[in-house]
Amino acid sequence: AQSVSQHNHHVILSEAASLELGCNYSYGGTVNLFWYVQYPGQHLQLLLKYFSGDPLVKGIKGFEAEFIKSKFSFNLRKPSVQWSDTAEYFCAVNAENQGGKLIFGQGTELSVKP
Amino acid sequence: KAGVTQTPRYLIKTRGQQVTLSCSPISGHRSVSWYQQTPGQGLQFLFEYFSETQRNKGNFPGRFSGRQFSNSRSEMNVSTLELGDSALYLCASSGTIPRETQYFGPGTRLLVL
Numbered sequence: 001a002q003s004v005s006q007h008n009h010h011v012i013l014s015e016a017a018s019l020e021l022g023c024n025y026s027y028g029g030t031v032n033l034f035w036y037v038q039y040p041g042q043h044l045q046l047l048l049k050y051f052s053g054d055p056l057v058k059g060i061k062g063f064e065a066e067f068i069k070s071k072f073s074f075n076l077r078k079p080s081v082q083w084s085d086t087a088e089y090f091c092a093v094n095a096e097n098q099g100g101k102l103i104f105g106q107g108t109e110l111s112v113k114p
Numbered sequence: 115k116a117g118v119t120q121t122p123r124y125l126i127k128t129r130g131q132q133v134t135l136s137c138s139p140i141s142g143h144r145s146v147s148w149y150q151q152t153p154g155q156g157l158q159f160l161f162e163y164f165s166e167t168q169r170n171k172g173n174f175p176g177r178f179s180g181r182q183f184s185n186s187r188s189e190m191n192v193s194t195l196e197l198g199d200s201a202l203y204l205c206a207s208s209g210t211i212p213r214e215t216q217y218f219g220p221g222t223r224l225l226v227l
Contacts, residue, residue, distance in 0.1 A: 034215070101159050
């Protein structure tokens with residue numbers, strides 16, 4: 001069965017530190033990849049997405065992610081986090097034969113200390 | 115454009131009751147998907163509707179059902195509620211092309227006592 005794995009359950013960083021959140025998926029075919037963010041008390045928002053083309057994609061608020069097909073990975077990065085980045089981050093995969101179904105990772109809670 | 119709206123936002127029910135949740139997609143979107151979010155299981159796919167037809171279904175018991183109307187609005191129903199059904203139920207909508215980006219609503223928080 002298809003699955004998505006996020007390596008870190010809870011990450012604590014100080015402001016200005018660099019961030020990298022890992023995401024791996026298990027599916028051998030074509031996928032669309034997403035990172036969503038859920039700020040405290042708010043709904044899921046799209047951070048960035050990859051459908052095809054340049055494997056390095058840029059999203060909102062200075063986030064970027066790199067799709068490495070050979071590693072089945074789609075890691076999220078930000079060079080310098082801010083306190084306002086405190087949130088839960090979800091990686092999601094949509095496989096080619098699954099219509100609109102998204103399979104989510106378990107989520108990574110990011111706490112940024114001011 | 116207005117975002118995805120869900121009603122009600124909060125709901126308290128007792129075991130054995132049934133509940134209906136409603137979702138209005140972004141204007142022009144024809145696909146609606148439902149997800150259940152719990153602390154233990156995370157975000158799990160329930161089902162997807164497109165043009166009033168169920169296009170995909172997750173691994174939930176038959177107590178969970180849904181439908182979509184001609185205006186793309188969708189409802190989700192859970193019958194014979196169990197304590198474990200307590201969760202945040204999220205609706206997401208996307209456009210007419212399959213596998214487009216999904217945009218999520220604020221969710222309905224259901225508490226089963």
